[in-house]
Structures are given as structure tokens and as C-alpha cells.
Amino acid sequence: MATRQGGLFFARSLLARAGPGATSVAQMIRLQNVSKTYFSKGKGAGPGGVEALKAVDLHVPKGQIHGVIGLSGAGKSTLIRCVNLLERPTTGSVTVDGQELTGLSGDALNQARHRIGMIFQHFNLLTSRSVFANVALPLELMGMKKAEIAERVTPLLELVGLADKARQYPAQLSGGQKQRVAIARALASRPRVLLCDEATSALDPHTTGSILELLRDINQQLGLTILLITHEMEVVKSICHRVSLISGGELVEEAEVGDFFTAPRTRLGRDFLNDFLELEPPRALIERLEADPGPHSHPVVRLAFSGDAVSTPLISRLARECGVDVSILQAKVESIQDRTLGLMIAELMGDAADTRRALSYLETHDLQVEVLGHVQRDD
Amino acid sequence: MSSAMIELILEATLDTLYMVAVSGLIAALLGIPLGVMLYVTRPRQILAQPALNGALGVITNIGRSVPFIILMVAIIPFTRALVGSSIGTNAAVVPLTIAAIPFIARLVEGALNEVPPGLVEAAQSMGATPWQIIAKVLLPEARGGIFTALTVTIVTLVSYSAMAGAVGGGGLGDLGIRYGYNRFNPTIMLITVVILVVLVQGFQSLGDYLVRKSDHK
Numbered sequence: 001m002a003t004r005q006g007g008l009f010f011a012r013s014l015l016a017r018a019g020p021g022a023t024s025v026a027q028m029i030r031l032q033n034v035s036k037t038y039f040s041k042g043k044g045a046g047p048g049g050v051e052a053l054k055a056v057d058l059h060v061p062k063g064q065i066h067g068v069i070g071l072s073g074a075g076k077s078t079l080i081r082c083v084n085l086l087e088r089p090t091t092g093s094v095t096v097d098g099q100e101l102t103g104l105s106g107d108a109l110n111q112a113r114h115r116i117g118m119i120f121q122h123f124n125l126l127t128s129r130s131v132f133a134n135v136a137l138p139l140e141l142m143g144m145k146k147a148e149i150a151e152r153v154t155p156l157l158e159l160v161g162l163a164d165k166a167r168q169y170p171a172q173l174s175g176g177q178k179q180r181v182a183i184a185r186a187l188a189s190r191p192r193v194l195l196c197d198e199a200t201s202a203l204d205p206h207t208t209g210s211i212l213e214l215l216r217d218i219n220q221q222l223g224l225t226i227l228l229i230t231h232e233m234e235v236v237k238s239i240c241h242r243v244s245l246i247s248g249g250e251l252v253e254e255a256e257v258g259d260f261f262t263a264p265r266t267r268l269g270r271d272f273l274n275d276f277l278e279l280e281p282p283r284a285l286i287e288r289l290e291a292d293p294g295p296h297s298h299p300v301v302r303l304a305f306s307g308d309a310v311s312t313p314l315i316s317r318l319a320r321e322c323g324v325d326v327s328i329l330q331a332k333v334e335s336i337q338d339r340t341l342g343l344m345i346a347e348l349m350g351d352a353a354d355t356r357r358a359l360s361y362l363e364t365h366d367l368q369v370e371v372l373g374h375v376q377r378d379d
Numbered sequence: 380m381s382s383a384m385i386e387l388i389l390e391a392t393l394d395t396l397y398m399v400a401v402s403g404l405i406a407a408l409l410g411i412p413l414g415v416m417l418y419v420t421r422p423r424q425i426l427a428q429p430a431l432n433g434a435l436g437v438i439t440n441i442g443r444s445v446p447f448i449i450l451m452v453a454i455i456p457f458t459r460a461l462v463g464s465s466i467g468t469n470a471a472v473v474p475l476t477i478a479a480i481p482f483i484a485r486l487v488e489g490a491l492n493e494v495p496p497g498l499v500e501a502a503q504s505m506g507a508t509p510w511q512i513i514a515k516v517l518l519p520e521a522r523g524g525i526f527t528a529l530t531v532t533i534v535t536l537v538s539y540s541a542m543a544g545a546v547g548g549g550g551l552g553d554l555g556i557r558y559g560y561n562r563f564n565p566t567i568m569l570i571t572v573v574i575l576v577v578l579v580q581g582f583q584s585l586g587d588y589l590v591r592k593s594d595h596k
Binding site: 126 | 498500502505507596
């Protein structure tokens with residue numbers, strides 16, 4: 001741990017703070033009205049092409065970890081590749097660290113890319129190069145001298161905890177170690193921004209945790225702005241400050257991570273959250289759920305509570321003040337960053353007037369209430 | 380066997396090695412860059428030039444589709460202009476080289492195609508220029524495949540060089556035909572074939588060794 005801290009300190013001193021547009025609360029990444037349409041002559045492409053991104057606006061302030069979550073094919077990959085122009089947007093502008101990249105090409109674009117690091121799902125290390133030479137690659141590309149390169153690579157390998165593997169080849173490393181090498185490589189050119197393209201999706205849960213921890217350390221200690229795309233809520237929960245939800249090439253929701261996990265505003269957001277929390281009503285109950293209340297039915301509700309509501313004995317008050325019995329079908333408490341999130345699926349048992357009163361009581365107490373349906377009373 | 384015979388065999392072996400080495404070397408120097416061009420000018424590649432790529436592809440295919448024995452006689456004027464004679468070992472080197480260039484190029488193109496596109500993308504994200512990508516990513520990552528391509532080419536050249544007798548190029552194949560077949564000397568025939576087999580085995584083993592050594596996968 002001591003070496004790692006030392007490495008971080010050293011690496012921080014390496015990350016020189018200079019460059020265009022370096023104001024204190026600057027937007028580090030700014031995507032404005034970015035669209036990407038693939039005009040393919042290939043099969044299945046319509047006359048208008050395939051719209052992978054539709055008028056995306058995204059702003060990431062300096063020092064923030066911003067996550068973009070979405071299902072496969074939602075446009076995540078295209079989005080992150082538009083930031084360093086691996087994909088050139090069809091319309092719109094991309095600005096990184098105060099420099100508009102969409103106007104650049106050739107050498108100017110390559111220079112700008114030196115300030116944007118990127119890591120990938122499959123690591124993309126060169127098999128023909130040792131660990132050391134992989135980390136040295138971006139510096140060679142910049143035309144740096146051998147001695148200088150060695151001075152920079154060694155502390156980076158210490159930073160990611162792989163100083164002893166410098167002479168090995170990627171094939172000899174585990175997945176987590178490969179991604180650490182990739183991170184060191186991405187940091188070598190002292191970027192202002194790190195792009196993470198599904199960086200933990202090929203790793204097991206334990207290794208994912210350690211890579212996320214490393215990314216968080218780098219963010220905190222080097223002040224590096226990170227944009228990541230993922231399909232895993234765990235990643236968002238662990239390290240992101242803000243999150244955007246992407247679907248069909250559009251950003252449909254953006255929120256602070258704490259808010260997103262307590263109160264997603266879109267159907268897709270709720271689906272992601274439910275999948276993550278594995279909080280679904282029991283199958284037998286789902287089959288009995290009806291959309292409209294019957295003469296003798298009980299509402300089944302999903303309750304999400306955060307902040308003060310977590311510590312308030314709401315359920316017993318509900319019983320006392322509204323005369324409604326609460327049958328808890330499922331419940332879960334999660335810690336998301338500094339927030340606590342409680343989730344519950346419950347059946348409110350009482351007559352129609354009482355349960356209506358109970359629902360409005362819950363809504364006035366900072367709870368997210370969603371009526372999933374109604375079940376006929378058994379008795 | 381007479382010492383004259385042994386001398387003939389030795390000379391023929393050296394002729395074969397000379398033809399294979401010179402044509403192999405020149406073909407590699409020209410064929411590897413051609414293979415790289417065939418690959419990087421493909422549509423959506425780092426130096427995409429679809430028209431150029433199409434043209435190079437057609438030329439390469441023509442070079443590969445003409446049977447060697449026909450190529451050899453068809454380019455006699457060119458050979459004469461280049462080496463001053465249309466017969467002899469040096470004259471045989473010209474068609475051998477010309478046959479080997481497109482052969483190597485296609486094999487190298489195939490080897491480059493095996494490099495995962497993600498590696499090129501990673502280099503692009505680091506701000507690598509197309510030439511840097513070729514020099515630092517594509518060629519080193521395809522090194523094993525390129526050694527395989529060169530090995531296949533050398534072995535093919537050994538067998539092509541046996542046809543060099545048609546232009547008085549000498550070599551083992553020529554010796555086998557003239558002494559072994561035309562003069563009914565089965566011993567000579569057998570010896571030339573055995574030497575050819577040994578040569579091919581040797582080149583193949585050397586190639587395999589280089590491929591293994593360059594492979595860190």
C-alpha cells in the first residue's frame with residue numbers, strides 16, 4: 001500500500017496542470033447536439049442510414065466520474081468513441097478541456113488525443129510488447145526520448161501495482177493485471193480525461209472491484225475526469241458521481257447517482273434499478289396482479305425510501321394511523337455512496353378508503369410509491 | 380559416383396540457393412510493403428483508398444494467376460532489359476521475384492488482417508499516425524504471421540526454381556530433368572529430390588522457429 005501511495009504521489013506530480021481552457025470549474029467534456037448516423041451499403045440499412053446517436057448533449061465537469069449506462073446496442077460505444085473522435089460525429093460538436101475536437105483532423109487531432117486516455121473492455125494491449133513497452137507506447141508515439149520514457153513508465157507501473165511485472169508479456173498476466181497495464185498506458189501521456197469503454201465487463205466481480213477502486217483513487221488523487229460506459233449498475237454505484245441513461249441513441253435521463261438509485265425517472269431507469277436490486281414481486285403474485293382495482297382487492301406497491309425516511313418507522317405508523325396492515329413481500333436496503341436506499345414490495349391490506357389514505361400518506365413522507373397492480377383478496 | 384557428378388550436384392544446389400535467396404529477399408522487400416498497402420488502403424482502414432486498393436488488388440491477382448512457367452517466358456524481354464540476358468541464374472531470378480511479390484503480398488495482407496482491430500483503435504486513441512500504427516502496431520503484432528508468409532514463399536520458390544531450367548537457370552530441378560530424366564540416371568534424380576526435400580524441411584523448421592520466437596501470445 002505504501003508503494004502504491006508513493007506511486008500516486010509521484011504520478012500526481014507528473015500530471016502537469018497546464019493546457020488550454022484550464023479554468024477552475026471548467027467543463028472538461030462537452031458534447032453538444034452530437035448525432036452519429038451510419039450510412040452503410042450493407043444489409044438491412046434503411047435509406048436514411050442507422051442513427052446510432054441522436055442529438056446527444058453531455059457535460060462532464062472537471063474531476064467528475066460520469067457514467068453512461070445502457071443496454072447493448074443503445075449507442076454507448078458510439079458515444080464514448082465520439083469523445084476522442086474514433087467515431088466522427090455526423091453533426092454536433094465535441095469539446096474536451098476547452099478545445100473543440102470536431103474541428104480538428106490529422107496531426108492536430110492526434111496531439112489532442114494525447115490528452116485523452118482510453119481503456120477498453122478487452123484491454124487491447126500489444127502482445128508483441130512487454131508490460132513496460134506497452135506503457136511506453138504512447139510516449140514513443142509522442143516522440144519522447146528513451147531515458148525520459150523510463151522515468152515516466154516506472155512510477156506508473158508502481159501506481160497500478162505492477163512494478164514487478166515490467167518485463168513480462170501481456171499473455172502472462174491475468175485479466176485484472178492486463179487492465180491495470182492498460183490504465184498505466186492510458187495515463188502515460190498525462191491526459192486530462194480518461195475514457196473507459198466497458199473497462200470491467202470482461203472481469204470477474206472481485207477483480208472488477210479492485211479495478212474500480214484503482215479508478216476511484218486515480219480520480220481522487222490525480223483529479224482526472226473520467227467518462228465511462230457500462231451496462232452494469234454496480235459500476236455506476238461504486239464509482240460514478242453522475243450517471244446518464246442511454247437508450248436508442250438518446251440520453252433519456254441524467255441524474256446524480258444517489259438520485260438515480262433512489263428515484264429513477266424513466267421506465268428504463270426503473271428496470272435497470274430493479275434488475276440490479278433483484279427486487280421483483282414473486283412470480284405467483286405477478287400472475288395474480290390486475291391493473292385495475294376490483295371491489296375486493298388490495299394494492300401491491302413498490303416503495304423506495306431514502307434519506308430520513310429510512311430511519312422513520314413508517315410501516316408501523318401506516319398501520320396505526322391509516323388502519324392498514326402491511327404485508328411485506330420483499331425488502332432490501334442498499335448503501336449508495338453516502339446515501340441509504342430502502343426498497344420494499346408490499347401489499348396494503350385494508351378497505352379501499354383506507355388504502356387510498358395510506359398511499360397518500362406514504363407519498364407525503366418522501367417515499368417513491370409505485371402501484372404495481374392489485375390482487376383480489378383471498379378471503 | 381564420379382567427382383564431376385558430385386561437383387554438378389553441388390553447383391546445382393548452390394544455384395538453387397542463390398535463386399531462392401535473391402528472389403526471396405527482393406520479393407520480401409517489395410511484397411511486404413505491397414501487402415501492407417493492400418491492407419491499410421482497404422475501405423474503413425487507417426489509410427482507406429478504395430480505388431487504389433481495388434487497382435492494387437487486380438494487379439496482385441493478375442500476378443498470382445499467371446502460371447509460373449508461362450510468366451517466365453512471357454517476361455523474357457523485360458528480363459533481358461533488366462539483367463542483360465534471358466538465360467542463366469540471374470535471368471531466372473527475375474520471374475521468380477515477380478511471381479513471389481504478389482504471393483508474399485497477399486499472405487502479408489492476411490497476416491495483418493489477423494491483428495485485432497482493437498489494437499489499432501487503441502493506438503488511434505493515443506494519437507498514433509497511420510505510419511506509427513503500421514510500424515509500431517500492425518507489423519510487430521503480425522510478425523509471426525509474416526514469418527509464416529515468408530516461409531511459405533521460400534518453400535514455394537524452391538519448387539518454382541526447379542522450373543528455372545526452362546530458361547537455362549540451372550539449379551537442382553534442372554539437374555534432375557537433364558541428368559535424371561533425359562539421361563535415365565535414377566541416382567541423380569533421387570539425389571536432387573532428396574536435397575530439395577532437405578532444403579524445404581530446413582527452411583520450414585527455420586521459419587517455424589522464428590514464428591515461435593516472435594510469438595508472445
